[in-house]
Amino acid sequence: MSNTVSDFLFFGAVLSLISYELGLRLKKKFKWAIFNPLLISICVVMVFLSVFHIDYKVYDKSAKYISYLLTPATICLAIPLYRQMELLKKHSKAIVAGTLTGVFTTMTTVLLLALVFGLNHQEYVTFLPKSITTAIAMGITEEMKGYVTITVASIIITGIQGSIIAEAVCKIFKITDPIAKGIAIGSASHAVGTTKAMEMGEIEGAMSSLAIATSGLCTVIFASVFSNFL
Amino acid sequence: MKYIRQFTIILFISLVGEIIHLLVPLPVPASIYGLLLMLIGLRKKWIPLEAVEEVSIFLIDIMPLMFIPAAVGLLDSWGVLRPILIPFLVITLFSTIIVMVITGKVTQLFIKNDRNGKAEKNE
Numbered sequence: 001m002s003n004t005v006s007d008f009l010f011f012g013a014v015l016s017l018i019s020y021e022l023g024l025r026l027k028k029k030f031k032w033a034i035f036n037p038l039l040i041s042i043c044v045v046m047v048f049l050s051v052f053h054i055d056y057k058v059y060d061k062s063a064k065y066i067s068y069l070l071t072p073a074t075i076c077l078a079i080p081l082y083r084q085m086e087l088l089k090k091h092s093k094a095i096v097a098g099t100l101t102g103v104f105t106t107m108t109t110v111l112l113l114a115l116v117f118g119l120n121h122q123e124y125v126t127f128l129p130k131s132i133t134t135a136i137a138m139g140i141t142e143e144m145k146g147y148v149t150i151t152v153a154s155i156i157i158t159g160i161q162g163s164i165i166a167e168a169v170c171k172i173f174k175i176t177d178p179i180a181k182g183i184a185i186g187s188a189s190h191a192v193g194t195t196k197a198m199e200m201g202e203i204e205g206a207m208s209s210l211a212i213a214t215s216g217l218c219t220v221i222f223a224s225v226f227s228n229f230l
Numbered sequence: 231m232k233y234i235r236q237f238t239i240i241l242f243i244s245l246v247g248e249i250i251h252l253l254v255p256l257p258v259p260a261s262i263y264g265l266l267l268m269l270i271g272l273r274k275k276w277i278p279l280e281a282v283e284e285v286s287i288f289l290i291d292i293m294p295l296m297f298i299p300a301a302v303g304l305l306d307s308w309g310v311l312r313p314i315l316i317p318f319l320v321i322t323l324f325s326t327i328i329v330m331v332i333t334g335k336v337t338q339l340f341i342k343n344d345r346n347g348k349a350e351k352n353e
Contacts, residue, residue: 050305
């Protein structure tokens with residue numbers, strides 16, 4: 001089947017879009033957090049490709065045009081951020097404190113869990129940049145000689161986990177302030193979590209966008225320090 | 231026509247971000263440089279909000295779709311992931327939850343302090 005399908009330029013893009021639509025419908029019907037449209041669409045595409053023995057490269061040949069827009073879209077996150085500038089200035093201390101806490105907590109939990117699971121140095125540094133945007137993280141992992149493929153996988157999984165648990169975590173732990181929600185989601189689960197934060201509200205989305213940039217940049221410094229600890 | 235202009239500005243900033251990424255030897259991607267440039271441009275009024283607003287909203291709206299191809303690409307890493315799957319999932323999930331809770335709580339605490347401080351000043 002790969003042979004026929006590889007001729008179609010719109011196959012991968014359409015498969016992704018329809019799967020996402022299916023995810024949205026399931027979410028609407030069941031309202032459970034696990035019916036996260038992104039998770040559903042990823043699973044549907046994976047199953048489809050496996051069942052019909054279609055190579056990932058064939059799918060990506062078309063689907064890459066969706067990802068092509070990721071850089072412009074990330075740049076556009078500056079717009080909600082600009083609209084919430086007054087709020088950002090007013091609570092700058094809280095935002096800086098929150099972001100630094102986020103980066104520090106990521107590093108510390110990875111270190112502790114690495115000790116628990118007895119990871120070696122190379123495996124440990126692989127997980128350090130797991131909560132930040134892929135492009136920065138890949139650079140960090142390469143620099144520290146970790147496994148880049150696993151870093152990328154952990155970032156994607158972290159993002160999906162973040163967008164699934166965000167609402168429940170905020171509810172259970174009584175994080176009610178929209179700024180705090182945004183910083184928490186962006187620090188824990190980068191751009192993928194941010195799409196969930198956008199859905200929760202403009203302030204949440206703006207603060208989460210800010211956290212992508214700030215925690216990404218802070219991680220460059222923190223990770224190089226923490227890499228010495230194991 | 232206005233959409234063409236908006237799209238042009240956004241892609242132009244993407245290109246400038248790429249150029250900076252090429253020139254500066256730091257692991258910072260074009261998108262982060264672009265985000266900061268866009269924010270500075272808006273703040274300094276070099277770029278009026280109306281000149282980018284609609285296309286930005288559209289791109290942010292469809293952003294979740296852009297993560298599907300990379301995530302499906304995990305199929306190719308399955309061989310590397312399988313032997314470490316359990317620690318992998320535990321580490322990612324635990325740290326995601328803990329980071330979200332602690333970051334949210336600390337930020338919220340500081341915001342409450344901000345508000346209390348302001349209330350006292352007003353009295």
